[in-house]
Amino acid sequence: MPTVPSGSVQAPPPAQVRALAPDLARGVMLLLIALAHAPTFVSHADLGPSALNSVSQFLKVLVADNLARTMFVFLFGYGLGRLAAGRFAQGGDWPSVRKLLRRRGFWLLVIGFLHATLLVPIDIVxxxxxxxxxxxxxxxxxxxxxxxxxxxxxxxxxxxxxxxTVRAHAAAAAGHPESLPSLMKDDFAGQLLLHLMLWPAKVPGMVLLVVPGIAIGIWAARRRIIDEPELHVVLLRRVTVSFLALAVAGRLPMTLISAGVWTTGSTWLPAIAHTIAGYAGGIGLAAAMGLIAVKIGGDRGRLTTALVALGQRSLSFYLFQSVVFVALFYPFALDLADAMGSAAAHAIGVAVWSLSIVLADWMRRAGHRGPCEIALRRLSR
Structure with a gap:
């Protein structure tokens, strides 16, 4: 018999059919990521219809900034917990599971390095x-x-x-908003060199930001909270209602400040509230996906099936977003960074996400897994 760590909860053997909620959550998560990232590729957020841009920026700060990442990180930690539990249930011991996790970590580091240097410097992988x-x-x-x-x-x-957040707001108030166009070079070689210089300083500093979400995700995975949401409806309902309410209340002040509706001497307290509420919102949305999965049950419609297909290929389509954004906005490609404001950029983000759903569903029907998921699984063996 394999030795199962005393601090873990041994799970039953993995089911043949994947749980609905985690993949559904990953599919929705990619929309939030697109909404958070797309406007960072434009030079002038206020270009175009001012009313649409104001609404666009308001929604971005309220529902995407520092919230999409939390949902992403929580689901990553949850996936790690389920992966380890599945290997233990199949008879694996700790040394073999540790090797698997470290190989996966190494190859995620490699994939992220390639993403951040060849494509965009806003990588989380x-x-x-x-x-x-x-x-x-x-x-x-x-x-x-x-x-x-x-x-x-x-x-x-x-x-x-x-x-x-405070730094970004101060820069925007001074008329020098932080955005990627300031880092864009006219040629790919120059862009690559810049990304290579930026990457070593970015990754170590980002690690601390993901530790809370990964740890609580592993804890939730031991209880199969969103794998078996029908057994945790009361908990999921409480987390969804309380955490999303906290997210709206805590994120609204910084959202109003960013929209110019409210002014204050210091933005530190609103920024702290915005950040804490972002953690709550990311976990609250993941819990909401569990409740939705209970409501759907086995009666999956076409949209649900397509969203699940997207969630099952979330790494591939996370990188796909970056490919599209580079093609549209960088000077050595279509160079549209100066051609639109935040509202148009958000429209592109939604369009990219919608196209991702269509492509993921086509891959599902054709029997193709995501290319990055295939590569990561083979390299991590």
Whole structure:
């Protein structure tokens, strides 16, 4: 018999049919990522209809900034927990599971490096890889260790994100908004060189930001909370209602400040509230996907099936978004960074996500897994 870590909950053998909620959540998550990223590729957010741009920016700060990442990180931690539990249930011991996790972490680091250098410098995949290399033992840690890790790392992570929010707001107020066009070069070689210079400083600093979400995701995975949402309806309902309410209330002040509706001497408190509420919102949305999965049950419609197909290929289509954005906005491609404002950029983000759904569903019907998922699985063996 394999030795199962005392701090973990041994799960039954993985089911033949994948759980609905995690993949549905990943499919929706990609929309939030597109909404968060797309406007960063335009030079002048206010170009075009002012009313549409104002609404666009308002929604971005309220529902996407620092919330999409939390949902992404939580689901990543949840996936790690389920992966480890599945291997233990199949008879694997800790040394073999540790090797699997570290190989996966290494290859995620490589994929993220290629993404951040060849495409765009707003990668999260390499951060996951480095975090996994460091945090692999957490999949067998006691529940108390996971919860304390979440609580302790949450404080500096919140401070760092709040600081970046304050800095970004100050830059925008001074007329120099932080955006990627300021880093865009006229040729690919120059862009590649710049990305190579930026990458080493970015990844280590980002690791701390993902630790709370990964740890609480592993904790939730042990209980199969969104794999078996029908067994946790009361908990999911409480988390959905309370966390999403906190997300709206906590994120509204910074949203109003960013929209110019409200002014205050210091933005530190609104930025901290915005960050904390972003963590709550990301987890609340994941919980909401669990409730939706219970409501859907086995009666999946075409849209649900397509969204699930997208969620099953989330890594591939996360990178696909970057390919499209490079093709549209960079000077050595179509060079549209100066041609539109935030509303148009958001429209492109929604269009890219919609196209991703269509392509993912076509891949499902054709029996094709995501290319990045295939590569990661083969390289991690």
């Amino acid at each position: 390499a951060t996951y890889g480095l975090a996994l290399l460091i945090m692999a033992p957490m999949v067998r840690a006691r529940d108390s260790v996971l919860l304390w890790t979440t609580a302790i790392s949450f404080v500096p992570a919140t401070a760092i994100v709040a600081w970046t």
